[in-house]
Amino acid sequence: MEKNQVLQNPGNRFLEAWKRNPLVSTGVVLILMVIIQTGIMIYNFGSGSIGELMLSLLTNWLNILRNNAPVGIIALGMTFAIISGGIDLSVGSTLVAVGAVVMAVVDGSATGLLTSMGITGVPAYLIAIVVGVLFGAALGWLNGVLIAHGKLPPFIATLGTMQIFRSVTQQLTQHANPSVPKGFLQIANLKIGSFYIMPIVYWLLLAVALYIVSKRTTFGRHVYAIGSNVRTARLSGINVNKVKRRIYMLTGMLVALAAIIQVSRIGSMDYASAGSGYEMDAIAAVIVGGTSMAGGKGSIVGTVLGMLIIGVMNNLLTLFGVPPFLREACKGVIVIVAVLLQKKEADA
Amino acid sequence: MTLEMRGICKSFGANDVLKQVDFSLKGGEICALLGENGAGKSTLMNILGGVLPADRGEILIDGSPVHFHTPADSLHAGVAFIHQELSLINDLAIYENMYIGRELKTKSGLLDARTMIQNTQEVFDRLSLSLDPRAMVRDLDASYKQIVEISRAMMMQASLIIMDEPTTSLTDPEIERVFDMMRMLKQQGVAIIFISHKLKEVMEICDRYTVLRDGNMVAAGPVSEVTTEDLARFMVGHDVRTENLRQSRELGPEILRGEHLEDETHFHDVSFAVRAGEVLGVTGLLGDGRSELFQAVFGAGPYKGQLWMEGQEVKVTTTPQAIKLGIGYVPRNRKENGIIKDMDIVENGSMVTLPRLVKGAFLDLARRDAEFEQQVQNLHIKMGKKSDLITSLSGGNQQKVVLAKWLSAHPKVLILDNPTQGVDVGAKEEIYDIILRLASEGVAVVVLSSEAQEIIRVCDRALVMYHGTIQGEVSGADMNEQTIMHLATGSVTANQTEE
Numbered sequence: 075m076e077k078n079q080v081l082q083n084p085g086n087r088f089l090e091a092w093k094r095n096p097l098v099s100t101g102v103v104l105i106l107m108v109i110i111q112t113g114i115m116i117y118n119f120g121s122g123s124i125g126e127l128m129l130s131l132l133t134n135w136l137n138i139l140r141n142n143a144p145v146g147i148i149a150l151g152m153t154f155a156i157i158s159g160g161i162d163l164s165v166g167s168t169l170v171a172v173g174a175v176v177m178a179v180v181d182g183s184a185t186g187l188l189t190s191m192g193i194t195g196v197p198a199y200l201i202a203i204v205v206g207v208l209f210g211a212a213l214g215w216l217n218g219v220l221i222a223h224g225k226l227p228p229f230i231a232t233l234g235t236m237q238i239f240r241s242v243t244q245q246l247t248q249h250a251n252p253s254v255p256k257g258f259l260q261i262a263n264l265k266i267g268s269f270y271i272m273p274i275v276y277w278l279l280l281a282v283a284l285y286i287v288s289k290r291t292t293f294g295r296h297v298y299a300i301g302s303n304v305r306t307a308r309l310s311g312i313n314v315n316k317v318k319r320r321i322y323m324l325t326g327m328l329v330a331l332a333a334i335i336q337v338s339r340i341g342s343m344d345y346a347s348a349g350s351g352y353e354m355d356a357i358a359a360v361i362v363g364g365t366s367m368a369g370g371k372g373s374i375v376g377t378v379l380g381m382l383i384i385g386v387m388n389n390l391l392t393l394f395g396v397p398p399f400l401r402e403a404c405k406g407v408i409v410i411v412a413v414l415l416q417k418k419e420a421d422a
Numbered sequence: 423m424t425l426e427m428r429g430i431c432k433s434f435g436a437n438d439v440l441k442q443v444d445f446s447l448k449g450g451e452i453c454a455l456l457g458e459n460g461a462g463k464s465t466l467m468n469i470l471g472g473v474l475p476a477d478r479g480e481i482l483i484d485g486s487p488v489h490f491h492t493p494a495d496s497l498h499a500g501v502a503f504i505h506q507e508l509s510l511i512n513d514l515a516i517y518e519n520m521y522i523g524r525e526l527k528t529k530s531g532l533l534d535a536r537t538m539i540q541n542t543q544e545v546f547d548r549l550s551l552s553l554d555p556r557a558m559v560r561d562l563d564a565s566y567k568q569i570v571e572i573s574r575a576m577m578m579q580a581s582l583i584i585m586d587e588p589t590t591s592l593t594d595p596e597i598e599r600v601f602d603m604m605r606m607l608k609q610q611g612v613a614i615i616f617i618s619h620k621l622k623e624v625m626e627i628c629d630r631y632t633v634l635r636d637g638n639m640v641a642a643g644p645v646s647e648v649t650t651e652d653l654a655r656f657m658v659g660h661d662v663r664t665e666n667l668r669q670s671r672e673l674g675p676e677i678l679r680g681e682h683l684e685d686e687t688h689f690h691d692v693s694f695a696v697r698a699g700e701v702l703g704v705t706g707l708l709g710d711g712r713s714e715l716f717q718a719v720f721g722a723g724p725y726k727g728q729l730w731m732e733g734q735e736v737k738v739t740t741t742p743q744a745i746k747l748g749i750g751y752v753p754r755n756r757k758e759n760g761i762i763k764d765m766d767i768v769e770n771g772s773m774v775t776l777p778r779l780v781k782g783a784f785l786d787l788a789r790r791d792a793e794f795e796q797q798v799q800n801l802h803i804k805m806g807k808k809s810d811l812i813t814s815l816s817g818g819n820q821q822k823v824v825l826a827k828w829l830s831a832h833p834k835v836l837i838l839d840n841p842t843q844g845v846d847v848g849a850k851e852e853i854y855d856i857i858l859r860l861a862s863e864g865v866a867v868v869v870l871s872s873e874a875q876e877i878i879r880v881c882d883r884a885l886v887m888y889h890g891t892i893q894g895e896v897s898g899a900d901m902n903e904q905t906i907m908h909l910a911t912g913s914v915t916a917n918q919t920e921e
Contacts, residue, residue, distance in 0.1 A: 107554060158738075182814055226841060286784070290784040290785050290787070291780075291783065291784055291785060292776045292777050292780060292785065295769065295773075295785070296776070298762075298764065298765060299762050299765065299773060301764075302495070302762045302763060302764040302765060303757050303758075303759075303761070303762045303763065306753075306758075306759055306760060306762050306773075307762070307763060307773075308722060308741055309720075309722055309741060309753050309759050309760075310741075310773040310774050310827065311741045311742045311744070311745040311774050311831075312773075313739070313740065313741075313742045370762075370763075370764040371764050406528075
């Protein structure tokens with residue numbers, strides 16, 4: 075009886091859904107933020123035609139999406155790591171390491187690796203992409219081996235490799251001065267219509283693919299099983315070490331794709347600062363998206379929404395004219411508030 | 423001091439756990455409190471320890487009535503309860519553990535380590551212990567941890583100590599060390615209540631015994647007047663008869679054989695074999711090593727020795743390998759090892775067979791659901807939607823889902839570890855039916871259980887383990903509670919059972 079009454083009342087039904095599914099609260103927060111953002115933009119717009127208003131809203135949105143695409147792609151991998159009960163702090167450093175390798179391979183100057191072998195143009199770009207992704211996978215594999223076989227806590231293992239990857243990259247590239255060929259820049263800068271949307275396309279395609287991986291493949295389900303109860307997972311015949319290795323390899327490959335997009339967008343990379351803080355931004359997106367740090371619960375959809383919340387909020391801060399020093403504080407507040415709104419499991 | 427408990431009654435809801443129980447004890451005496459699981463031992467001791475209130479009855483200490491409302495009350499009256507799971511903190515020094523919660527401080531408010539160490543040393547001296555109060559508890563072996571707990575009780579001037587199965591996790595020399603300590607306390611006039619399943623130990627260390635069965639005190643007296651057989655009979659009762667459900671079945675070829683299996687801590691030189699269509703029981707009391715043994719067979723733990731699967735020698739090191747060989751393992755402690763609480767029913771039920779359910783690159787969810795639906799019908803699993811969380815089911819139905827995930831893998835040998843733990847009576851019978859049906863389909867079944875009745879009901883024959891070794895094998899008329907209890911309490915040495 076009581077249950078029926080609850081279901082009949084739409085308000086209660088909403089509360090029920092809110093409690094049951096963390097995506098509901100994440101979605102509501104995002105919608106509210108978008109409404110505020112749109113309101114401000116309309117208010118600020120002044121005079122102009124409806125078409126001009128629409129164009130400015132669209133441009134603003136594409137900017138948000140494009141700016142957050144690289145971290146958004148990394149956050150997809152981070153989602154798998156966190157659902158499995160782990161974490162990957164090395165993503166920012168993996169990004170520069172892969173970036174350096176890609177640039178060395180694709181270098182268009184006479185001393186460039188492929189150029190000196192006479193390979194240029196599209197074949198060179200493809201080789202650079204493949205090498206970059208494989209290298210990212212190798213670095214991720216190293217994390218995975220340390221965690222699965224070395225039994226290191228993921229936090230410690232990837233804290234270590236975070237420092238190693240960036241430092242070694244800086245040492246090896248101090249005299250390098252690669253120039254990225256124009257063609258390679260097309261990967262991220264190809265215009266569709268009059269918009270630069272390639273990074274957004276890559277992000278969304280990867281999100282869809284990884285959503286399917288998380289829901290419809292053995293690997294995806296094993297990630298959840300390991301994060302929720304590693305003992306049961308092992309006793310159900312799951313090769314826990316193999317799954318863990320694959321999780322960090324996947325993250326490494328996604329970071330590599332983000333690195334390729336970064337390199338091709340800007341045409342260069344500052345190895346000292348590029349990607350720094352990405353691990354925290356990615357973790358924030360995953361957490362705001364309702365994935366549990368304790369493992370076992372979370373979703374790719376949530377992470378995409380979480381990334382959008384952070385992106386829209388950054389945009390709002392600009393619109394409100396919040397001073398730059400206070401922006402990080404606002405980011406911190408949104409993470410805390412978003413998680414406060416999510417339903418918590420009662421303490422045991 | 424003298425203790426008298428008179429006419430103690432306690433019920434939980436409609437369940438009478440203690441019915442007019444009398445219990446008494448004098449200083450300088452060690453009294454064994456015996457009984458099967460659920461006989462009411464813990465409830466009685468929790469009442470004495472101030473953890474639970476009695477419904478009726480009275481407790482007298484030195485002739486005057488006392489009322490314990492909290493553990494602190496009973497401690498104040500000199501009753502110390504040493505629980506089976508020790509309450510020491512590994513990462514603190516011994517003296518810090520001795521004073522935890524009531525640390526001594528200097529005038530400036532800092533910890534007075536010197537006095538605490540000194541006082542601890544005094545207690546150790548009085549008990550002739552050569553322990554350094556500053557040693558870390560982590561570095562002590564299990565017997566010394568037990569001894570530190572006892573010392574703590576002594577420091578709080580306890581005159582009666584309750585020890586709940588203190589020897590369960592100890593090796594023989596360690597047990598001897600704890601017994602020496604108990605004899606020393608006895609000489610100093612301390613009364614000890616010794617809860618144990620190990621009858622040989624009872625004979626060795628105790629002066630008197632009290633046996634509880636189904637909440638009644640059924641026997642009490644001096645230990646010198648009884649044998650271990652008597653005690654085992656008192657615990658089980660005469661009237662318990664359980665009919666064996668096994669039908670005569672054609673046994674197939676040998677499926678699984680282990681020889682001289684050994685992991686150096688939990689099990690030693692164990693050999694066994696099980697044939698197709700056979701239900702082999704393995705039983706014993708807590709700490710007998712049977713779970714560790716069969717987890718090792720399943721690739722979830724280390725072992726030395728030889729293992730044969732269908733006549734082929736194999737070395738099992740991982741669980742996926744065990745599954746490929748046709749070994750299945752339904753673990754004990756469903757919550758920790760059996761279910762994945764964040765996942766729904768059908769996912770839990772298909773966790774083992776997932777790799778087989780792939781079509782192309784993706785999971786064939788339709789086939790997964792169909793196969794699970796089949797199991798739901800075969801096993802009579804009662805549930806709402808199959809996409810509900812596994813935790814929405816009752817214990818019995820959760821266990822059936824765990825069974826389902828193994829049955830759909832079609833193992834050649836299925837090991838079931840405490841398969842009816844936390845399951846109600848009806849579901850229990852259904853699980854027995856499933857076990858027998860599997861055997862009649864030619865699966866080799868190994869049932870691990872601490873309940874002798876369960877073993878008797880479903881098994882063709884049973885191995886009884888004690889402290890990691892096989893004490894004997896029982897079958898036919900020998901497979902009764904008394905014989906099993908007798909073997910499981912280590913009252914018989916292995917060569918005595920050879921005929």
